[in-house]
Amino acid sequence: MTNVSYVRPAPSLRLPRGMALWAALLCLLVAGALASLVTGGRDDVGLAQLAGVFAGDAASSAEQTMRDIRLPRTLAAALLGVNLGLAGLLLQAVTRNPLASPALLGINQGAALGIVLGLTVPALAPVPGWVLASAFGMVAAGVTFAIAGLFSGRIDTMRLILGGVAVGAIGFSAVRLGYTLDDDIARDVVRWTVGDIADLRFPAALRLGAIAGPTLVMTYLLAHRLNLMAMGHAASHGLGFDPRQTLFMGTGLAALLTGISISVAGPIAFVGLVTPHLARWAGGSDHRRLVPLVAVLGAMLTMWADALSKLWPQTEEIPVGIVIAILGAPWLLVVVLRRSRHAV
Numbered sequence: 001m002t003n004v005s006y007v008r009p010a011p012s013l014r015l016p017r018g019m020a021l022w023a024a025l026l027c028l029l030v031a032g033a034l035a036s037l038v039t040g041g042r043d044d045v046g047l048a049q050l051a052g053v054f055a056g057d058a059a060s061s062a063e064q065t066m067r068d069i070r071l072p073r074t075l076a077a078a079l080l081g082v083n084l085g086l087a088g089l090l091l092q093a094v095t096r097n098p099l100a101s102p103a104l105l106g107i108n109q110g111a112a113l114g115i116v117l118g119l120t121v122p123a124l125a126p127v128p129g130w131v132l133a134s135a136f137g138m139v140a141a142g143v144t145f146a147i148a149g150l151f152s153g154r155i156d157t158m159r160l161i162l163g164g165v166a167v168g169a170i171g172f173s174a175v176r177l178g179y180t181l182d183d184d185i186a187r188d189v190v191r192w193t194v195g196d197i198a199d200l201r202f203p204a205a206l207r208l209g210a211i212a213g214p215t216l217v218m219t220y221l222l223a224h225r226l227n228l229m230a231m232g233h234a235a236s237h238g239l240g241f242d243p244r245q246t247l248f249m250g251t252g253l254a255a256l257l258t259g260i261s262i263s264v265a266g267p268i269a270f271v272g273l274v275t276p277h278l279a280r281w282a283g284g285s286d287h288r289r290l291v292p293l294v295a296v297l298g299a300m301l302t303m304w305a306d307a308l309s310k311l312w313p314q315t316e317e318i319p320v321g322i323v324i325a326i327l328g329a330p331w332l333l334v335v336v337l338r339r340s341r342h343a344v
Contacts, residue, residue: 035307036074076200078299079208085298087254088272093226094250102258103269105164109171110140111262116178134259195268195321223287270328
């Protein structure tokens, strides 16, 4: 009788796919944060000054620059990415349309109009900017969805996009009319409308963080409803969830996230469009995984864009919104072409 000895296989050194993905994303997130922190107009502000700030020593002007300017700017950039990424994920989920985003549905332009009206209409001056931006963003979203057929019980994808383009065009035209009425306001608003975060400090970052945390939790709690929405309105209704209720909640959260983000940094486009697509490519279609993935990817995208905005050749610095538009516009083209190819 032959003795057969069992040889235990050597343990695999590979990480499970999920752990490897998160390890890679966290490395890119930390690298983006460091790139954002160490780049800028002053060459004497770097990792040593960052270490000095965390050690409680901020006596030199370089360390004060790191503490008072670069740290809050990087934090604000990360939170903007979280907020706008979640807004895009919510809109794409409740509309079942991969092209849906705050910019393409007119929410950005509506929120921007609210800010400009607060600056130009004396009666609205006491109202906080984030309230006006959120309110007008919700109004713009409501008009877009009404055009798409919300009240008839069925949203038409083509009418949704066309309605968003129309509402956005009207909102942007009103924004331009508003800031041409006052030269002093015009100078501030023109740079704000392209998404500039150069002057953001800790109060702005705290305002973004105050909405990012609760809405991240609320979006995660909506993940099951969002998964059902992906199966269709009939499936969602059959399992006891009113799809229109999910649509109202998701759109309201998206408008709130967009309005507060725009009131702080201006209408930064494409983050809400690109980030959910990257998350689905990396983590599948389950929104319980997509919500944290979108938060990390959104923060990573905006922090890397902030670093690139300060490294642009032959110029001192350009607004982050322009960098993200340069990165996001080709992605929009790819998505449109892929949808056209599948439709043929």
